[in-house]
Amino acid sequence: MIKIIVAGFKGKMGSTATKMVLDTPGFELVGVLDPHADESNLNELSEYTEDIPVFHRKEDVLAETSVDVWIDFTIPEVAYENTRFALENSIRPVVGTTGLDEEDVKELQRLADQKRIGGLIAPNFAIGAILMMQFAAQAAKYFPDVEIIELHHDNKLDAPSGTAIKTAEMIVEERGAHQQGHPDEKESLAGARGADYQGMKIHSVRLPGLVAHQQVQFGSTGEGLTIRHDSYDRSSFMTGVALACTKVMENEQLVYGLENLL
Numbered sequence: 001m002i003k004i005i006v007a008g009f010k011g012k013m014g015s016t017a018t019k020m021v022l023d024t025p026g027f028e029l030v031g032v033l034d035p036h037a038d039e040s041n042l043n044e045l046s047e048y049t050e051d052i053p054v055f056h057r058k059e060d061v062l063a064e065t066s067v068d069v070w071i072d073f074t075i076p077e078v079a080y081e082n083t084r085f086a087l088e089n090s091i092r093p094v095v096g097t098t099g100l101d102e103e104d105v106k107e108l109q110r111l112a113d114q115k116r117i118g119g120l121i122a123p124n125f126a127i128g129a130i131l132m133m134q135f136a137a138q139a140a141k142y143f144p145d146v147e148i149i150e151l152h153h154d155n156k157l158d159a160p161s162g163t164a165i166k167t168a169e170m171i172v173e174e175r176g177a178h179q180q181g182h183p184d185e186k187e188s189l190a191g192a193r194g195a196d197y198q199g200m201k202i203h204s205v206r207l208p209g210l211v212a213h214q215q216v217q218f219g220s221t222g223e224g225l226t227i228r229h230d231s232y233d234r235s236s237f238m239t240g241v242a243l244a245c246t247k248v249m250e251n252e253q254l255v256y257g258l259e260n261l262l
């Protein structure tokens with residue numbers, strides 16, 4: 001049995017992950033964490049019958065039980081400290097929380113190397129999103145002019161999305177930095193052209209009704225190519241989360257991107 005804790009269990013992703021862990025043979029949910037939760041047991045919530053402790057401080061996780069995997073769907077401000085804590089205590093992190101910067105990821109990877117603990121930081125767990133990023137990187141070899149439009153629900157805290165940043169990084173690996181648009185273009189309204197990543201523009205849309213969507217739009221002489229992925233439901237991420245919980249048990253590195261475990 002792989003013993004798992006879910007941090008952020010009351011959130012949209014954390015609650016979906018909690019149910020996935022409870023429903024997956026070979027996984028054992030040994031606790032859930034949220035410092036603001038009123039409950040001390042999961043079964044105090046109407047949607048659960050299982051007797052699972054609710055932790056309010058991450059340190060209590062260690063005192064009460066042994067844990068193999070730490071699933072994290074919290075908020076950008078706490079994900080770094082949570083992941084560090086997991087690694088320091090030989091718990092394998094599976095982090096979906098976005099908003100960690102490049103230096104945070106590198107720092108955590110160094111710590112994982114020292115501790116020889118495997119784990120994953122994945123901006124997106126949906127298999128279709130991984131393919132979208134890989135197809136986009138492939139297309140960028142032939143279509144260097146590209147803009148990313150990511151569209152999310154209006155409760156999202158970070159912009160641009162972790163997926164958009166990862167997509168841009170993968171595109172730049174293929175095509176390098178590249179000036180796009182007119183060299184003398186001017187914004188008459190600040191932000192009109194979006195964020196800039198090595199010459200590539202990233203646009204973030206936030207609207208009620210959306211879940212998680214991204215369009216990678218390429219343009220070239222007389223033709224265009226659009227690669228789009230849509231998560232209509234948060235269940236789209238769960239195959240990837242479940243796979244990661246199993247795979248991190250076998251590796252000794254903290255990898256960035258689910259594609260590294262597929």
Ligand SMILES: NC(=O)C1=CN([C@@H]2O[C@H](COP(=O)(O)OP(=O)(O)OC[C@H]3O[C@@H](n4cnc5c(N)ncnc54)[C@H](OP(=O)(O)O)[C@@H]3O)[C@@H](O)[C@H]2O)C=CC1
Pocket residue numbers: 007008009010011012013014033034035036037073074075076078095096097098099122123124125126158237
């Ligand atoms: N990698 C992927 O595939 C995906 C990643 N995400 C990312 O996952 C993260 C969560 O998204 P989502 O579920 O929509 O957000 P929610 O706001 O619904 O959930 C976040 C939860 O984290 C809780 N929380 C806050 N601080 C702590 C803490 N110190 N310890 C434990 N829990 C804490 C919050 O509780 P409270 O409200 O009580 O403060 C809240 O319940 C985001 O960063 C998002 O970008 C989302 C979808 C897919």
Ligand SMILES: O=C(O)C1=N[C@H](C(=O)O)C[C@H](O)C1
Pocket residue numbers: 098123124125152153156157160161162163164211212213
């Ligand atoms: O906040 C979300 O909802 C999502 N966040 C991740 C991101 O920032 O890329 C993954 C997915 O897009 C949903």
